[in-house]
Amino acid sequence: CLTFTKAGAAEMATRVHQVLARWVRLDAANLAQDLKAIGARHDPATQARARTLFAKVLDCPGGGLRIDTIHAFSQWLLAAFPQEAGLLPGTRALDDRERALLAREVLSELVANATQYDRDALAMLSIRHAPDGARAWLMRCAEAIDLWTGPNGWQPPMRERVLQLLGLPSDCDEEQVAAGCNDATFDIAALHQCRASYGEWKAKSGSEAVAAAERWLGLDPHDRLREIDRLREAFFFKNGKPRLPKNADDAFASAHARIDELLSKLKTQMALLALAEYLEPALTLGRKFALAWHERKQRDGLIDFDDQIRHAARLLRDEGLGRWIAYKLDRQFDHVLVDEAQDTNEAQWDIIRALTSEFFTGLGQRDAKLRTIFVVGDYKQAIFGFQGTSPQNFARQKEVYWKEIETAIANARQLADETRSEPLVNLRELQVLGLGRSYRTAQDVLDFVDRAIAAIGAEAIGLDTPPEPHIGDAHRPGLVGMWQPVVAAPSEDDTDDDSWLGGPERAMADRIAAQVREWLDPKGLGHPLAKGEHRRAEAGDIMILVRKRKELAGLIVARLHAAGVPVAGVDRLRLGEPLAVKDLMAALRFAAQPLDDLSLASLLVSPLGEWSQDDLLEYGYRETSVRLWDHLRRSDKPFAQTTVAKLRLLLERVDFEPPESMLHWILTGPWQGRRKLVARLGHEANDPIDELVNAAFAYSSVATASLQGFIQWFDAGDGELKREQGGDDGLVRVMTVHGSKGLQAPIVILADATGNPDRSRASDLKVTEETSGQPVPLPTIPTDERHGPVAAAQEELKRLERQEHWRLLYVAMTRAEEALYIGGALGMNEKDPAEDSWYARLAPLFTDAELADPVWGARREIGRLPDPVVPSADTARTEETTRLPKWAQTPVGPEPRPPRPLAPSSAGEDRSAKPPLPSEQGAIAARRGVLIHKLLERMPEVEHDLRKVAASQWLERHAKDLDSAEREEILVSTIAVLDHSEFAAIFGRDALAEVPLAATVGGQVIAGTADRLLVCPTEVTVVDFKTTRRPPDSLDAIPDSVVRQMAAYVAALERIYPERSVKAAVLYTHTPDIIALPDDLLAPHKAALQS
Missing domain, CATH: 1.10.486.10 (PCRA; domain 4)
Known part of the structure; x- marks a missing residue:
């Protein structure tokens, strides 16, 4: 199953598992009722199969149904076929912060290596954009990487394509535009007609217009082009209306309109020509940044979310590899479900189509097994246009699949006729089902939603025909309430610490907190609900939605917390x-x-x-x-x-x-x-x-x-x-409408329904190139500079955004299961909600008289709530407060010092004055030291007379790469140490070799391994081997690092054997010589460990 959001995927997985687990336990009558409700057969055989589905789901690979977002599926696909996708080993996804940092680095490199042309373009972008807006524009160019690459990609010089994009001839220049002002091209007759008519007008405006016309006619085409504004000022008022006498005849009005048309055309061409001068260097710089951005990501082995979709789609579309990968994937599933299809873009549909391409191409490897694609989408819930999605994609793909299925059915029938047999596959026609039924929402709420759609208009939402009426739960009561808009008193501005926020927003947050606290007050009547059982509302039953992610959401959370209401943070x-x-x-x-x-x-x-x-x-x-x-x-x-x-x-x-x-x-x-x-x-x-x-x-x-x-x-x-919404049980949720997709709550509050959509920041503007069909991103362009295709694209964008504004309202309303409350605040200078605000469009639906309300002043309602839950002496539920356990309130304390155990061998840095051996000699010396250590560890257990033979044989096995002279030198050094009378006790049978030690000293853990340890009844001796070829010749010459190491051993052993004295010595095997370390030499270093 592929869906759009993580929240939707999690919600779907939870619901499927809950339903299937419930079917296992249901009796026959209730199970039959459930199956009947979803349109399935409910005979004993079907019921028996339904009871096994939960176990089958658990037996699926991964422990359940595979429900992913399309991004997650793309990430899995690229991980499964990284080489085929052209990704470097170890490629990983960029997070938001890494993306921003990388963009800054790429931009810095671009500026450092920029030509004067690029620097001028960047300077112009910086002047025209808000702070940091130039980088945001360049990132938009980077996201449109397909525009700059490929055989039809935009390449510099771009002037011709920019002019064509703006609707101008590819060779257009000021000379061509000026040609539209000469006598042969311009309608001089209409201008003479206007001059003559103005001459008959005795008012001052008439004489001024005559003078302006005569002056304009006396100029050459280039000067005429530069003077069209003065001519317009004489012929038109500032608001654009024509300067005409009241008794102007039709001929005068017609000629005047013709002049208006020609002057407007010339002015638009000049404006578009000036805009082309801005766009050409901007787009050239944008292309250079886009290529640098993607080259840097590829070089560093990084990939972002858009890349994942793009790479996955390209991988599956590949004529060679794509077919093989599709074959491999085709073995893994028989059914594909696409959720939130209305928010799926073209590249994502490419992935889905590649996954299902073999479903309708004959028998394939699954022979006669029926395979299905189930697509769920609701045009009314398409609200992610700002992410590049369009519900039109959904409609187009439905036509594509319809044609594929019809073709597959016709081919199957033809094959059956030719072979005079029954079709091997029972192909079914495309079935289109409605989404009008809801099992979670009360009918009264859905009736209000239907009335709202009818009042707003199906066309305003983007639908060609009105949608079917909703069918909900008619047995559950539902309520829709509208609260009186909040208007803050002027005095509130100076008395609150949050005066940087508008007074109305603060007052709105205060009212919502007061309302929710009243609903949850255990001493009051509360808010009754009927879902599941007749009960009082709890904090987890309430969802508060806002249109935009602004300060209001955070302020509501703060006010709810101050009121003692359990609340999750903003989403x-x-x-x-x-x-x-x-x-x-x-x-x-x-x-x-x-x-x-x-x-x-x-x-x-x-x-x-x-x-x-x-x-x-x-x-x-x-x-x-x-x-x-x-x-x-x-x-x-x-x-x-x-x-x-x-x-x-x-x-x-x-x-x-x-x-x-x-x-x-x-x-x-x-x-x-x-x-x-x-x-x-x-x-x-x-x-x-x-x-x-x-x-x-x-x-x-x-x-x-x-x-x-x-x-x-x-x-x-x-x-x-x-914030992942799965762990917010028992808490009021505050989130945007976009974040609530896939979620619902018994009680929903629309907190900013009075918001004016015209005040929202416009989305990024794009103009579609006619020849390639590619959308071309445009930088910030002031309103008075938008003409021709740019103005048309702006109007189309505004129309689509307004449609999405109303679809967002639909999504918000349908989150409510039993109660929907609509409210908002008015600005300081607003008397009524804006005309196209949610509040203004919904208010006429409430026809009953206002009711007094202690929190809001007044409210209006449609529908009804369940009867109040009246507590009795026997059934009253008292508020229970769960106290945190003591361990949760106990300070953790500082991190251990050091964070991991201190090894005595790393207790200090070697600051000896003697230079280190060269790297090759150092490696040889290290190898020699390791071999001597191993022999000193093993040989004490061997009989004295057999040590030399045993040591020689051991070296032949473990040091074959050394020549015989080197092995002999190691053997002689080791035997000399073992035979030295001064070391007899250390290498006696009572001594221990390679002894692990661990103790806590001064709050830190010391852990290491002693080379030799001799434990006697009254004292303990620890010896460490040193195989250096430059042993010190006296006690004072021993490096501090060695002293610190032995001090750590002594400190640890004093904790392990508190009743015995501890002595330390260092054995230098090259001499051989053993040097005892006196207590006064070790004492300062032990004190440092204790502190």
């Missing part, structure tokens, strides 16, 4: 936007640069700093030239001194901790940052906090970890936090 937000992230980043910015006054002030007044604004004013006020950090350090006030001491703890870690460790310390260390942030901002702050920590780990995985580097990396991209 999607920029990682840098949540207050918890801003506070943590302020702490990191201060740590990186203590003299950053803004970051320090932000940190102090955050939950981490625990200052109030008054505290900042009292303790932070200083001379202008004095830095805030310097001022606080010099302060003698105890409150400031306490804060400085707290901040010093943070600064002490900057030079030694990576960003993720810094965040860990802030969140779980002495500052207890997570607890403070969640206490102030609510539990929804946990997700952004976790994502910031994940971002720090992600940065450390791709770069050398540094705090300043992480800050720059974080600021360079706009990582997006997407």
Whole structure:
């Protein structure tokens, strides 16, 4: 099954498993009712088969039905055939932040290597676009990679194609346009007619028009072209209406209209010619960036979401490889279900068609087995046009499949007639089924939806004919309510801390929080529901929808949290936007640069700093030239001194901790940052906090970890936090309508139904090239510069966006199962909702009188709710508060130091003055050392007289690559050590070899392996072998790194054997010589470990 969103895929998988699991347990009567409801037979044989479906699903490869988004399927396909897709080994998908960072790098390289022509184009783009708009435009060009490549791709010079795109001749220039002003081309007779008629008009306007006409006629064509605006000013008012006397005859009016037509045409041609001068360098630069962008991704082994679809479609369309891959895939499935087909674009349909191409081409490898494609789509729910989808694709593909099925049926019948046999495959005609029935929504709600569609008009939604009426659950009551629009009092602007937000939005969020709190109040009547059982609404039954992802959604979440309502965070937000992230980043910015006054002030007044604004004013006020950090350090006030001491703890870690460790310390260390942030901002702050920590780990995985580097990396991209909706049970959900696709709730609130669609930012403009059919992206063009095809494309885009605006309303309304509430706020200068707002179009449907409402002032309703759930003494349900367990409230504490056990052999850096051996000699010396270690480990167990023979045989087996002289030297050195009288105890039978040691010393774990360990009743001796060819000649010459290593061994053994003294020695096998390390030499290093 292929669907459009992750939420839809998860919801579908859950529902299928729930239904099939339910069928296993149902009795015969209820199972028959379920099967009858979906149009299936319900005889005993079908019921028996239905009970086995759940087990069959679990036996599918992967443990269930394969339900993927098209992107996920494409990713799987490319992973299965990477070489065929032309991908480098190890190619991985780009996340949003990496994409933004890579785009900056490619743009920087482009600017660094740009020609003067490119630099001028980039300068022009930067002037015409908003900040960072030039890069966004170039990324649009990168996404249109098919426009620039291939045999018909746009290549420089582009002037001819740009002119044709704008509807001008390919050789058009100012000379050609000016030719339209000469006497042979321009309608001079109509102009003379107007001049004569104006001459009879005694008003001042008439004489001015005559003078302007005569002046214009006296110019050459080029000057006439430059003076058309002055001629228009004399003939027309500023609003475009003609300057005509009231008694103007038809001939005058006709000639005047002709002049208007000609002047408008000339003006449009000049405007399009000027626009071509802008577009040619812009598109040339866009092509250069697009090619550089894709070349860089390919070189680095990276791929983004659009690439996945593009590569998968190209792979399956390939005449050679595509057929083989289709054959391989054809063996894996018999049925394909496409969900949300109305939001599937052309490239995605290419994938689907390739997957099903063998379904209708004869018997194939599956012989007579019936194979199906089931496509589910609803034109009324096509709302992702901003992502390049179009519901028209759905309609076209239906015609394609209809023709394929009809052809396959005709071929099967022809083959049966020729062979005089029955068709081997029972092919069925294309079946078109309606989506009018809903099993989850009350009939009263769906009746309102039908009335809304009728009031708005099927054409406004993009339908040719009115849709069929909806059929819902007639046994369940449903309610649609409209709340009076919220208008904030002017005084609210200056009294709220959130004055940067409009007063109406804040008031709307307050009202919604109050309403939801009233519904959930266990002491009140609550909001009755009938789904499943007659009950009171809970937090998880409520979904609050907004049209756009703006500040209102976050403000609603904050107000609900302040009201004590369990609420999930918004469904999607920029990682840098949540207050918890801003506070943590302020702490990191201060740590990186203590003299950053803004970051320090932000940190102090955050939950981490625990200052109030008054505290900042009292303790932070200083001379202008004095830095805030310097001022606080010099302060003698105890409150400031306490804060400085707290901040010093943070600064002490900057030079030694990576960003993720810094965040860990802030969140779980002495500052207890997570607890403070969640206490102030609510539990929804946990997700952004976790994502910031994940971002720090992600940065450390791709770069050398540094705090300043992480800050720059974080600021360079706009990582997006997407909340998966599966874990929000029991919480109010706040999300956009787009994010709610595939979801539903018993109670739905439309929070910004008064929004004016004309104020929304227009989508990116494209003009389709007639010859290739390719859409060409256009940069920002002011409204007064849009003419010809550009103006037509803008009007078409506006029409499509308005259709999507109404389809978005349909999706929002159909999320409600039992109750739909419509509300919104009016701006400071608005008296009524905008004409094309959802609120204004739905309001006339409410014909009953207004009802008084304690929260909204007034409301209107259609339908009804179930009877209130009145609690009784026996059945009243008390609100239960689940307390967090003690372990969840106990601080985790600082990260272990070091994060992994300390190995004594790495306890310090070797700072000896003697230079290292050359690389080849170093490798030989290392090999020699390993062999001597192995022999010293094994030979003590061998009888004295047999050691030399045994050691020689062992070396012959394990050091064949060494010549006999080298093996002999190793043998002699080893035997000399073993036979040395001073080392007898160390290599006696009571001593242990290669002994693992582990102990906790000073809060850190020490773990290592001692070469030899001798444990006696009163003392313990540890010896480490050193095979260097440059052994020290005295105790003072032993490197510090060796002393630190042995100090770590001694410290660990003192913890393991607290009742015994511990001695350490180093055995240099080359001499051979053993050097005992006195306690006073080891003591400073042991003390360092303890601290």
